[in-house]
Each structure stands twice: as structure tokens, then as C-alpha cells.
Amino acid sequence: MHQPGVAEGLGRDPGVERIRQRGERVVSAQGLECAGELQNGGLGRWPASRRTSIKVNLFAVVSRFVSTLSAPAAPCAASRPGRRGRPGSSWLDGLIVSLLNGLCYGLLLFMLSAGLTLIFSMMGIINFAHASFYMLGAYFAYTVAGTLARVPVLAGAAFWIALFLAPVLVGLAGAAIERFALRRLRRRGHVAELLFTFALAYVVVELVQLAWGRSAVPYRVPAALAEPLFSLGGHAFPAYRLLIAAVAGSMLAALWWGFKRTRTGLVVQAAISHPAMAQALGHDVPRVFMLVFGAGCLLAGMAGAIGGSIFVTDPGMAQALGPIVFVITVVGGLGSLPGAFLASLLIGLLQTLAVGSALSLAGAASWLGATPATAQALAAWPLSRIAPVLPYLLMVAVLVWRPRGLMGVRET
Structure with missing residues (x-):
């Protein structure tokens, strides 16, 4: 849906009319610097002098990009009564909020990919069913929260109890799968393990549909977490995104400290x-493998318990995020936890900014000096349309x- 830009929000302002006629940058009476519309069909070419053409084109691209980010805000800071606008404040506020949204989405992706990275780095197993454990975490949390909500004493803490209990249940399920299935396949090599997890992903989806149905379930965060934590330029930042950041940061710190600074991590x-x-020193190696696989599934369940309440909890949620998890693992480096963290933030920012943009490839092509005919041919490809492909292009x-x-x- 098209969001009004800064210039459009000023309506029939004479300054805007002069922008539309001459293609110039002006400062309105309220002190707000605005960019006008493009003269030749929105292809990014301004009839300005050679001395200022590059600067004007860059401003036009950036202003059009950030004017459509995230939630809608007031069209112009100068339009707020009793407040003097700051140059570029509207799109700058939208850009800041969009960056925060991208960081939170990237942290959620890290919560999901950390378990897969842990399992691969420690066991060498490419778990194709990892996103299915993410889905199980969401459904388990929904069931636990709904059950406890009927108990008057526990109704207020139902979500928080489910947030703790659901990942534990998923971790126990993962440990049981490793103990009774994957352990028997380890002697047959990684191909057998890969095929087993591939089939397990479809089995989990079918079981979820049998137990909870094919439609989405009403699993939501509490009202207190849905309230805005703060607002910036009319863009609200919900409190649950702070929860994502806190859990993801704690997860990264706990994994690093646990495997680098504790005796248990050294034994693993x-x-x-x-x-x-x-084994010769008396350590139960098969038990260590079971605990590592269960811990990886627990991390996926934690991501599902949080992500399912924010997005949507349905049988297709594993398929929606599953491929992105493998992209993060490959981009960050197979088995590298810091690499998974960096790749998650990078992909989260990339997709969030691209999806919230109304830019097309035509604007970028014309700004780079393409001919009007080439830019017109690319006008049918908005950046939001190709946003799902960007992580795979990065990979x-x-x-x-x-x-x-x-x-x-x-590897050596």
C-alpha cells in the first residue's frame, strides 16, 4: 500500500507546486526541507544543473525510500500544530524505527538459527526438521498458556510460564528423537541422518495439523507487551520487541560462556x-550428543514460543522460516555462532528495509545513469517484490x- 511521501503530505502548498514545475529542492515556510516529484515519469532524473544533479538525485532516492518504511507516520513534521518541524525529521524517524524493527527481526532469526548452528558445529548433523521444532515451540506455548489461563491463580502469569515450559518440552522431544532414532543412524553416516530429519519435518507438520487443525490459532502476547514502549515521529515501538532483544542477547551470552568458560562446555x-x-576418560559420549541435540531443539522452541505470539502460529510457519535458517547458517559460516549472529542481523535488516520500501529498480537504475527506456522497463519491479529473494542472492x-x-x- 502506498504511503504518502513528504511532498505529498503538504497538499497544494505553493512551495510544492514550484517543486513539481521546476524539479528543485526548497525549504517551506515552516523550515521543512522537501523533495519534489520527478518531472519525467518518476525515473529519477531532475532538470537541475550539473553542479547539483548528483546531490538532488541522492536526496530523491533516500526520501522516497524512507517515506514508506514501517508504520505510517504524520506526513510532515511541519504539519503538527504548535511544533516547528526539523528538516528531514519525518523520514529520519521512520528510518530509525525501521532499523530497530530490522534488528529485532534479525535477533529472532538468530534465536532460531542458534540451535541449528549448535547442532551442526557439535554433531555435524544438518537438521532439516529444525524449523519444525520452532513450530512445536509455538504450539506448545499456545496450549500451555491457554490451559493455565483457565486457572484463576495462574492466569496472569500464563504466558510467562508457557514461555519457560514450552521450550523445555521441545528440548525433551528433541532429546528423545536423538536417543531412539538418530543414535541408531549415526553409524550409517550423515546422509541417513539428513534423510531422517527431512522426513521428520513432514511428520511433525502432519501431527500438528491433526492435533491443532490447519488454521492459525489465536496465540498472542499479553496486552502489556503489546503496548508501545516508546514512539518516535508517530511510529510506535512495542514492548515485546525489547523482549526479543533481551532473550536473544541472553542466549548468545549464555552459549558463549557455557561452551568456553565452563567445565561442561569443555567436556562437550x-x-x-x-x-x-x-569415552576412555569416563565421559558418556552418547549422552553428551543427546544433550546437545536437545539443547539445540530447546533454543528453537524458545524462538517459536516468542515468534509465534508475535507473528502467526499455523502449520505453515516452519516452511516460511525454515529456508531462511539455512541461509543464515551458510552466510555466517557453518558451525560459527558469531557468524550466525552477524548473518541474522544482516538478513533481518535487509528484508525489513526492502519489504517496507516503495522503491523500484527504476529509481536505482536511473540514479546510476541508465537510460529512461531501461528505467521504465524496471519500473514494474518494486524492491518489496524482490525482497524474499534478497537473502538467497546474498547466500x-x-x-x-x-x-x-x-x-x-x-577446515584443515
């Missing part, structure tokens, strides 16, 4: 790298120029 690393020696680029990922370590 020894069991993974030298299983025979760890292809990383595989071509840096095959081991952004922070992956080359």
Missing part, C-alpha cells in the same frame, strides 16, 4: 572432537566470494 567439546579419548554471493561464510573457519 572434547566429546565431539575426540570421542574415543573422552549465492557469499558462496562465490567467501565459500566458508563470513566468520567460518577453513
Whole structure:
């Protein structure tokens, strides 16, 4: 849906009419700097002098991009009664809020990809069913919260209890799958494990549809978390996004500290790298594998318990985010937890800014000096339309120029 830009929000202002006629940048009477519409069909070419053409084109591209980000705001800071507008304040506020939204989405992706990275780095298993455990976390949290909400004493804390209990249930399910299925397949190699997890993903989807139906369930965050934490230029920032940031940051710190600074983490690393020696020293290596796989599934369940309440909880949620998880793992570097964190933030920002933009490839092409005919041909491809493809294009680029990922370590 088209959101009004800064110039459109000023209506029939004479300054805007002069912009439309001459293609200039002016400052309105209220002190707000505005960019006018393009003269030749919105292709990004301004009839300005050679001395100022590059600056004007850049301003036009940026202003049109950020005027459509995130939630709608007041069309112009100068239009607010009793307040003097600041140059560019409207699109700058929208840009800041969109960056915050992108960071929160990236942190949620990290919560989901951290478990897969942990399982692969420790066990070498590419778990195709990892997103299915994310879905189970959302459905388990919905069921637990709905059950506890009927108890008057626990109704107020039902969501928080479900947020703790659902990941534990998912982790126990993952540990049971490793103990009774994957452990028997380990001697047959990673191909058998991959095929098993591939089939397991479809089994989980069918079981979810049998238990909860094919439609979305009404799983939502409490009203207190849905309230705006703060507002910036008319853009509200809900409190639940702070919850995402807190949980993701705690998860990263706990994983790093647990595997680098504790005896348990050292035992796990020894069991993974030298299983025979760890077994000879008295450590139960199969039990370590079971705990690692269960911990990875627990992290996915935590992401589902939070993400399902924010987005939508339905049987298609695993398929929607599953491919992105593998993109993050490849881009960040297979088995690299810091790489997964960096790739999650990068992809979260990339998709959020692209989806919220009304820009098309025509504006970028004309700004780079393309002919009007070429720009007109690209006008039918808005950036929001190709946003789902951008993470995969990034993965292809990383595989071509840096095959081991952004922070992956080359195997010796």
C-alpha cells in the first residue's frame, strides 16, 4: 500500500507546486526541507544543473525510500500544530524505527538459527526438521498458556510460564528423537541422518495439523507487551520487541560462556572432537550428543514460543522460516555462532528495509545513469517484490566470494 511521501503530505502548498514545475529542492515556510516529484515519469532524473544533479538525485532516492518504511507516520513534521518541524525529521524517524524493527527481526532469526548452528558445529548433523521444532515451540506455548489461563491463580502469569515450559518440552522431544532414532543412524553416516530429519519435518507438520487443525490459532502476547514502549515521529515501538532483544542477547551470552568458560562446555567439546579419548576418560559420549541435540531443539522452541505470539502460529510457519535458517547458517559460516549472529542481523535488516520500501529498480537504475527506456522497463519491479529473494542472492554471493561464510573457519 502506498504511503504518502513528504511532498505529498503538504497538499497544494505553493512551495510544492514550484517543486513539481521546476524539479528543485526548497525549504517551506515552516523550515521543512522537501523533495519534489520527478518531472519525467518518476525515473529519477531532475532538470537541475550539473553542479547539483548528483546531490538532488541522492536526496530523491533516500526520501522516497524512507517515506514508506514501517508504520505510517504524520506526513510532515511541519504539519503538527504548535511544533516547528526539523528538516528531514519525518523520514529520519521512520528510518530509525525501521532499523530497530530490522534488528529485532534479525535477533529472532538468530534465536532460531542458534540451535541449528549448535547442532551442526557439535554433531555435524544438518537438521532439516529444525524449523519444525520452532513450530512445536509455538504450539506448545499456545496450549500451555491457554490451559493455565483457565486457572484463576495462574492466569496472569500464563504466558510467562508457557514461555519457560514450552521450550523445555521441545528440548525433551528433541532429546528423545536423538536417543531412539538418530543414535541408531549415526553409524550409517550423515546422509541417513539428513534423510531422517527431512522426513521428520513432514511428520511433525502432519501431527500438528491433526492435533491443532490447519488454521492459525489465536496465540498472542499479553496486552502489556503489546503496548508501545516508546514512539518516535508517530511510529510506535512495542514492548515485546525489547523482549526479543533481551532473550536473544541472553542466549548468545549464555552459549558463549557455557561452551568456553565452563567445565561442561569443555567436556562437550572434547566429546565431539575426540570421542574415543573422552569415552576412555569416563565421559558418556552418547549422552553428551543427546544433550546437545536437545539443547539445540530447546533454543528453537524458545524462538517459536516468542515468534509465534508475535507473528502467526499455523502449520505453515516452519516452511516460511525454515529456508531462511539455512541461509543464515551458510552466510555466517557453518558451525560459527558469531557468524550466525552477524548473518541474522544482516538478513533481518535487509528484508525489513526492502519489504517496507516503495522503491523500484527504476529509481536505482536511473540514479546510476541508465537510460529512461531501461528505467521504465524496471519500473514494474518494486524492491518489496524482490525482497524474499534478497537473502538467497546474498547466500549465492557469499558462496562465490567467501565459500566458508563470513566468520567460518577453513577446515584443515
